[in-house]
Amino acid sequence: MGTESIDVLSGCAVIVRGQPRGGPPPERQINLSNVRAGALARRAVQGQPDTKDTPDEPWAFQAREFLRKKVIGKEVCFTVENKTPQGREYGMVYLGKDTSGENIAESLVTEGLATVRREGIRGNNPEQARLCDLEDQAKAAKKGLWSEGGGAHTIRDLKYTIENPRNFVDSLHQKPVNAIIEHVRDGCIVRALLLPDYYLVTVMLSGVKCPTFKREADGSETPEPFSAEAKFFTESRLLQRDVQIILESCPNQVILGTILHPNGNITELLLKEGFARCVDWSMAVYTQGAEKLRAAERSAKERKVRIWKDYVAPTANLDQKDRQFVAKVMQVMNADAIVVKLNSGEHKTIHLSSIRPPRLEGEEKNKDKDKRFRPLYDIPYMFEAREFLRKKLIGKKVNVTVDYIRAATSAMETGGVPAFPERTCATVTIGGINIAEALISKGLATVIRYRQDDDQRSSHYDELLAAEARAIKNGKGLHSKKEVPIHRVADISGETQKAKQFLPFLQRAGRSEAVVEYVFSGSRLKLYMPKETCLITFLLAGIECPRGSRNMPGGMQVAEPYSEEATFFTKELVLQREVEVEVESMDKAGNFIGWLHIEGVNLSVALVENALSKVHFTAERSSYYKTLLSAEETLWANYEEKPKEEVAQLTEEKERVAKYRAVYVTEITDGLHFYAQDVETGTKLESLMESMRGEIAAQPPVEGSFSPRRGDFCIAKFGDGEWYRARIEKVESPAKVHVYYIDYGNREILSSTRLAALPPAFSTRTLPPQATEYAFAFIQVPQDDDARTDAVDSVVRDIQNTQCLLNVEYSGIVCPHVTLQFADSKDDVGLGLVKEGLVMVDVRKEKHLQKMVTLTGICNLCALKCTSLFPSRASDGSQFVLL
Template identity: 50%
Template sequence: MSIQQPAVNRGIVKQVLSGDAVVIRGQPKGGPPPERTVCFSNIQAPKVARRANPNVEGSAETRDEPFAWEARELLRKKLIGREVVFTVEYKAPGTGREYGCVYLGKDMSGENMTEMMINTGLVEVRRGGLKTDDPGQQKLVQLEEAAKTAGKGKWASDVNVNDHIRDNKWTLENPRNFVDSHHNKPLNAVIEHVRDGCTVRAFILPSFHYVTVMISGIKCPMFKQDDEGKQVAEPFAEEAKFFTESRLLQRDVKIILEGVSNQNLLGTVIHPNGNIGELLLKEGFARCVDWSMGVVSQGPEKLRAAEKMAKEKKLRIWKDYKPSASTIDHKDKNYSGKVIEVVNGDALVVRLGENSFKKIFLASIRPPRISQESGDSAPTRDANKRIRPLYDIPYMYEAREFLRKKLIGKKVTVEVDYVQPPNQGFPEKTCCTVTIGGINVAEALVSKGLASFHLCKVLCVVYSGIECPRASRPGPGGTTIPAEPYGEEAHLLTKELCLQREVAVEVEAIDKGGNFIGWLFVDNTNLSHSLVEAGLAKVHFTAERSSHYKTLLAAQEKAKEQKLQIWSTYVEPKPVEIVEEPMERKVNHRSVIVTEVVSDDLKFYVQFVENGPQLDQLMEQLHKEMECNPPLPGAYTPTKGELCAARFSQDKQWYRGKIEKIEGSKVTVMFIDYGNKETMTSKDLAALPLCFRSLAPQATPYTLACILLPNDEDARQDALEALYNDILNKQLLLNVEYKGSPDHVTLADPDSKDDVGQALTAEGLVLVEQRKEKRLAKLVSDYSKAQDKAKSERRNIWCYGDFTEDDAKEFGYQR
């Protein structure tokens, strides 16, 4: 009988999780390439540090075990992006993790990664499951003994383990200061995670600051949540993420920090093969965005050129791109030509070549025109006579004559500023700066009083360092959004101080809407300070990094003391009393009867024994009431959330219920005194008389403390069935351990005092949740001892050994 050899698989190493586990990406087959997590058989590497997950209650930060980072880094530098083959010896039930052997190269003649890691002295051999008659497994023991003898890695005799544990900084206390301290300096980094095409998380080396970096100047298609909370990818979002991930994930890169957006950092990520932002744009996976383009230190023109290239080729997100009619299509934006005609006060015709002519307009000025606001009208002798603008509009002729005498037949330099699209029947206009002999023609025209300066785009400034109430403003559909309290007063003061005044603007940044963020000064007076001083604005936390922060705070304190405007009703907050966590666990047992166990989690409902007589009396009265005055079938119309009387299908008796869901003729009701649910029709429902509503619902939900269900579906069902048999319809002692939704409790037998959760743990049916509260330390310790015993005896979920030994979350295992 021949022994079946394990199948040989091939792929590219995408990620190294630790010194004994990798993620391998297979060949794509019409979609995203499949990925498999492969753990090295028969060895165990030190566990890598993990940051706390703020979205998971009780999640705690962990530190590296000694040599964990060295082991991971050795494997990362050896394997990332390299082709490997691997065999799978077995798959751990419930976790999906595969255990086997990985070889570097195209076949199994390549370097064995398990043996390589043992030889470096950075991992240990798991000797418990080794076979004495297996030469390959015994070779692992020999390699480990050789590493110990040579004093390699963790086996060195003079090693100080503290020198081999990283000091990770998972959060930045002051992102702005961090960026400023490294501004425009390329920092060494390793990319640890790719969130989307333009957002990565990385370790800055050698400080081990863990940062989230948004790539400056660009934006890729994103992943968004729909109304049901499901993640939906925008077109090309998956492809953009894969493009970045396949090039950057766990690669050594340089990061140039350039700005801050909320708690995220803005920066340029440079791979040895180039700027990833530029590459994303060139391949049509991203577009340029103005709000962060202003901080780009590596040349914004390169990014715009890359985007232009993708547009021209109509790549990916630009597949439906159509150039705007107003796009400047000149070969060069700067050229020279001879003026052959002056059309009017702001228009010229320039000859560019032998038979090439171009009509251009002077940018940013407005020629003489009839003032509609003052009611002026063109002087005419006859109402039927057509107006001749050149002669009938005041100073139009003089403006044209000025340009004619200065420019006609002369060579001028033209710089195209913008193209004004067709509007209200007028054709497209190419607006330019025209100079002759170094003199700006438009400026000369304005200086003679023959034209007025005109801004085609208004400069919008958002004041730094303050938060100001908003005035009334137009809303959608012709409505008006009312002003916030003191918003009109703030608007009036701003208008009074700066409208049509000469001001100085100190720009700090640009927001997502392209507005400048900065400080505005009128006659050397800071407008932000004036608003705060008048009690019409509050100091915003962003002012902390500016030199104006102290004066703004002083102005705010003064306005508070005088109770000006927004501070008129201000009351100093009372100091919050910090209640220290109790050091000792409080035990206050209450006798309960478990009336219902929920089928899909550890939740159950109890009745307190002390309330039993009162509930019995109520039920007896309700049964008599419904028997003496039976409801008319179909007369009751159910409403979601309403209390009602509901007839239980098994004993045909009436109980108090609450309507939870209505689907057509089917109504789901929860029996509020017992916790069970049933779906019925309206003929089994009736209005609940008022006299039966005063008693609070007697079924109270709880869940077991310090206990977690396993992931495997069969194992979960075994645990829930055991819980059901252990507690349903039994009188037990309940103690609330910590708050939650619902509260978490322990249950104990009133006679033997045996703990239900500990018993389930000892049977190997559930896992222990490692709570960090000091008062729970003894309880968690007792549960952990029971769990260790179940592991050693290989009970139930531990029948295949300890499947949580490795870095559980990194391997896809979630508690």
């Protein structure tokens, strides 16, 4: 019968089995008839002191090796000639499917590796007679057992133990070692003979664990599901095969390694076929790429094979758009949590997967109980972690991949500890950098250790572990042996006496750097002053902002209209951003009053421009009074007083106002925003520029005399050799100064030698900046870089340096959103982009804008009677199809 040989017990005994059908097939031991090979070495039975180790008999190992290389993994045919009462079977084994193949016993005798049993020989037994003839020939040729010297050199120096296994493994430097797999205990644990020094060692596969056979108290073994199948999978591929083993580690006397066979890596194969799962504790030492093992396991999970047949992915209930998306970071909540803004405008809290922020340990928790505890400053490295995330992420677009949703926990489940709400845990990347990994590599967070069966973890968990190992090795952050950084931050909010002492210093300082820590309302903020290491409450000067609801002695005071919108506007613009403040005075409660600037934008002016605040009379004595008035006048210029009956009607249903004005488009940004000048004031700008250049020509500035500082207004020499008004946005070095041309909207990096002070007669008080930033209304800016570039190129080609008609539709966080028409044809620019398939429609929720883009299939952008655009909701509710 045709079978496969899977094990060679000695030079004269093999184990064979048939083809598997629904599981591991039965095995049979066949002892070769009429021949005998030397006995292999045997180890003394543990626990029985009367037994001893026995060495190889001469030529025994060579006989086993000859037979192993002949039959292992090969199809063989065998005949059974005799069966003892004890069940031992004797017969002949042939290579191939029938008895016409090579007779293994004859080959052994021919090579002098086995002797023939001559006792009881019968004359009518031709097979036995032939064996005797072959043995006589081997003797005459002095082969094997019949060679001179007795064969002492063929006895192995077999080593069952290693005196210092850790040093032994380290000495190999993770170089592949030739070996023979002698025994398979289960799918991931084998007994191997290391060559050429004959070390017999037990090796556990690094990074994985297979189902095992649990030993019970009575000595019996209970197989876990798929344990027998996993063992058969490894046996059928490795048992008694020539392999290479990379010995990778030796923790607790257990040797971890990777077995490499010419046909593949058994570790990866076990995972891919669902016979094993990844284990974190040994994954770290795996040298062939942990990501390959995770990918193999992920493949088995997705196919739900074997041990994963009941597997349910942590994000199985999420749509693709909820599993992976691009969002803008608005706030850093903690060292492991951020708030992002989705394309829909919704804000969502995201927790970084599998990391734990800095926390107090042991005795530190009991220190300074009387002191007001402030986690951000009092927990070591918490401030550094928050600052790392803030500087890296605030205001930036990031890629979010949700790894799992951690369910909410009740107080009962946490032993009385306050409950945690549901958490969305994700991997957040920016510019290809995993933020969690970067945080851990700097020692500003640690990796959470999970139960082996806990699948709710980061999709890049191994990279996090590796980053933590590097941080520990290099003594970074939390793992440093140096003294922890101490942040002595004074909170003088509401401390009138301290504020009075601090006020003159801030007034003399002019513009001071600050970080917005909290936004109470549209005009009330808490600031951290890094140079002064203090926290202050800051009120915006020159404006009167709507007040929100608050507790008063007489009860809850109702919020004024638009107070929430003002707070939201301020949060979006400045929360956790680096700003500059000018302190003018303080109130009776110890709150500082002044002006706040962010990237050249005065927050007070921005609130007025967006109709979220009005100018307060106290602004009259400020240098920003004219700018505030100009902003307010511009806002009211579009206001048209209605008859009382119309006003009453508008209170019920606000209508869209289409009041177009002529503008000249000067610059298009990469983000599909544009800058434009009002045509009405164009002559004023031309007159100012002509006068300014005349004065500069008469009194040229001294080259190199100007010292640039961020936020200052200046004049800059453009590429055409002419001078223009500009504002300094950033100073990297004297040779790299970032400037923004305030009348045209373009930006440039110049040397300070091409900059000079702005003559007072031509300042922004004389003529406000003429370039205003706008965004297209009802348009979704493509997230894909290539698609966005195509849209920008189209807009540049159509409208840059041309006169258009502009109408403000609604306010935005950064700038007004407008519709734009070509001056000659009155065709809408945004609608043209939609028709060309370059952008998608952004459906607004405001009732008075519903007529602009409706779900019934008619697009009335800019009051154009256009019936070519039929928005059609896709499955995710956001896609629109152009018909």
